[in-house]
Amino acid sequence: MYIWKQWKLPRTRVKNLMKLGMPEWKAYRNGSTRKGYWAIAGSGILHHTITNERLARRGYYDISKAYKSLHLI
Template sequence: MIRWKEWKQPKTRVRQLISMGIPKGKADEWGNTRRKYWRIAKSPILHQTLDLAYWQDQGLLNVARRTHFLRQT
């Protein structure tokens, strides 16, 4: 939701989705939507685009893995 909110303008959203491998037609459809941030955050298009690998590349840790690691020690 935060990443979608950072891309404030519809043209920015479309450009970002296309740069992440979403076809132009789908990017236009989802990038120009007027749905609220949380509703879009649960959409399949963002789950496909902003997957676990994306967030790991951004430097964020997986909470489930971190919890498992801390319980093991």
């Protein structure tokens, strides 16, 4: 969600979704949505384009992995 929030303008969202491999028509539809950050965080828009593996490659910290290593389930 924090990456989506950094892409403040719809044109920035569309451009970056296309860079992540989303088709242009789908990127325009999803990038120009008026839904709030919370609704987008739970939708498939971010789950399919910004995955945990992609975030790990970029150096972002995986919170769920850290939690599992600290708390034995």
